[in-house]
Amino acid sequence: MSEKVNYGIIGSGMMGQEHIRNIALLEGAEVVAFLEPDPGMAAATAALIPDATRYGSIAELLNHAPLDALVIASPNYLHVPEIMEIAERRPLPLMVEKPVYTSPDQADVLTSLGYPAPIWVAMEYRYMPPIASFIGKVQDVAGTASMLTIREHRFPFLHKVGNWNRFNAFSGGTFVEKCCHFFDLMRLILNAEPTRIMASAAQAVNHLDENYEGRAPDILDHGYVICDFDNGSRAMLELSMFAEGSTYQEELSVVGPRGKIEVHVPGPTRFWPDDLGPPPTARIVTSPRSPKRPREMVIPVDPALLAAGDHNGATFYQHQRFREVVLGRAEVEVTLEDGMRAVRMGLAAQQSAADGVAVPMSAT
The missing domain is CATH 3.30.360.10 (Dihydrodipicolinate Reductase; domain 2)
Incomplete structure (x- = not known):
């Protein structure tokens, strides 16, 4: 694997766009594909990453190559079904926004999932x-x-x-x-x-x-x-x-x-x-x-990090560490x-x- 990490973003609304802006500040990382069903949010995303490819489904996005890691920033209730689909189709290293699940029945699903790649829960x-x-x-x-x-x-x-x-x-x-x-x-x-x-x-x-x-x-x-x-x-x-x-x-x-x-x-x-x-x-x-x-x-x-999101630079530092995980040089924190x-x-x-x-x- 090269030193460059190619990201796919699932859900590029407000928080997904914060991930995109911070990944853009990270050396050796690029968002190359995204999934966003809302036309307004998709247009805003395309303005941020005009060279990235927009897809209409997770299945289509996962067929994109090269793709090294995924970020889930979709509405909370979608996180577990999306993790399940990714696990079945192409289990790449995954950063999933909090909360990772929303109900006790979803906890049971996650407990038995056995995802074979690293999962990092985004606690900014x-x-x-x-x-x-x-x-x-x-x-x-x-x-x-x-x-x-x-x-x-x-x-x-x-x-x-x-x-x-x-x-x-x-x-x-x-x-x-x-x-x-x-x-x-x-x-x-x-x-x-x-x-x-x-x-x-x-x-x-x-x-x-x-x-x-x-x-x-x-x-x-x-x-x-x-x-x-x-x-x-x-x-x-x-x-x-x-x-x-x-x-x-x-x-x-x-x-x-x-x-x-x-x-x-x-x-x-x-x-x-x-x-x-x-x-x-x-x-x-x-x-x-x-x-x-x-x-x-x-x-x-850093003012550049303050301008890139609402979390006092945390999203950037989180992605710095996650990139090392994707490259096989660090453990999930x-x-x-x-x-x-x-x-x-x-x-x-x-x-x-x-x-x-x-x-x-x-x-x-």
Whole structure:
């Protein structure tokens, strides 16, 4: 195999186009084929990659040669059937957007699939430079983490083709669609597995006046999730999807026996008002217990990477690593099992919020 990786993109809507822009910045990689049924999104994709071939089905796309790797960025509910078709026809190295599945029956399918090539689940938040730096400093600053808090105060769900993200049946629910990123971070930072999940959430502000062919959106727009872990640590998620006026979109903190560390991450630069001047820059605050010396450091991100997507450069760094996997020089960092465990936590949070009871992970 040559050093160049030829990509095929399955689903080139908003997130698929972010993958395309970041792959374009990566040396030794090119998107050569794509599948996108929506005419508007297909036209936008063709403007980004005019030399790529558009196909009308996965079967047609998989016949394209040369093709070295695939990215699935289609609506959530399509991920599992698309993985199944790829496994049957031409199982290439695969990056699949989160969430990797949306319902328990799909989990059973994935568990028994036995995909013979690498699968990387796209958990971009791991690779945001400020969050990656934060994770690398946790042990030195805080020691073994006792408490992890993740706050996301952000904008409402954006409009997607067909409005699929307005409904639990297609998205898996807000705690699956949006928050599996954060459950993945919990497992990674705490180096532990959840034992019990408690959630309180509702739909209070967003999408209340929307109606799609007689159906009203049923997704949550705010809530809390508390998770107990098998090493005695605990984590909390605080989500509001009507807080886009915030300076920072994500704020994480870890407290341990040595002290506390925080990271503050701004949202997409394209949403920052021009009249407020330059958008904010991510920062990390370290607060050791003794001697008491709080310290703040700024974590800048390459402006070219900020312009290429909404994830603080994470999509580019993720593809850097995935390319090494495709070339056979590295192992997958976010496995199918990682992606499935994060979704399982999200489904437990959805269940807890609906039923008003704590959900033991042994029961899911």
